[in-house]
Amino acid sequence: MTELKSDRLIYRTLKLDNVTETYVSWLNDPDINRYLEIRYSIHDIESCREFVRQMNADPSQYLLGMFMAENNRHIGNIKLGFIHNYHLRGQLSLLIGDKTLWGKGLATEAIRTVTKWGFETLGLARIEAGCYEENLGSLKAFLKAGYQVEGFFRKHSVVDGRRLGSFWLGILPYEVT
Template identity: 30%
Template structure:
């Protein structure tokens, strides 16, 4: 299973992707706003195994994909979609720092929205980010997601409580269904 955009190939994770995934997943700067990482080699191996296991689910509830530049074949990040019932899903993305600010996260997020609303028939999709993660917040806004609220100290990770901003979009609000 794979998705394709103008510049990206969004495909299933493979065991051979370890080096490229570990390059961004172990970078403290990349994961500073994530609820995981920085990854040890074992953490990255475990993540890849979870991705491979997801691919075997029937019905499938989780999708974790590698994001690859079509022009070069280089793996530059990952994105995911986790389906909940009824007809809702959470989406997320993480990219190597060398590829920040170039529109790749927006392109991947839009592809996930098209897939979720189109192929999966979802009604609502949502995403969260830490309040200081301005880049991620801008991706959600540009994708047409609406701010729903500020979740205050709702998550304990890395030895402290964290806040999140919650954004969502409903199928009838998503402009990408016609384009």
């Protein structure tokens, strides 16, 4: 089981008992899932537990719950996944389900922490991430953590019935801020 710490957060391998009604409500909330691919499905306790089982059984995926250090409250998840052991790269994604904590720098803190861990502990040579062009909070968090925009895909995806572009970002070990 993986456990990491930063100033305000603890990151732990997500367990089945972390899947609560609150957790499920995040995934079904259109404000929270607007820029996530999970928005195409309705989620329930069992579908979320099955997802956690699959992630924990796959050695190329690290699904970590994000917990407030002060009170151990689960506030979201961060995943370093699609790890390619030959090319030594992976993809980072996250969600902060507690909307009262948006804009407080927790995403940047989490991105930095898990990115450093991916380089220092897993030995990755590169980590990538993507976000929709309108998801400025996510874009800013990745940029503050040292990620570079490496590409922009025009009219890449549909969000709220509109075609939007997507940013592709990457970071190398010496670029983490």
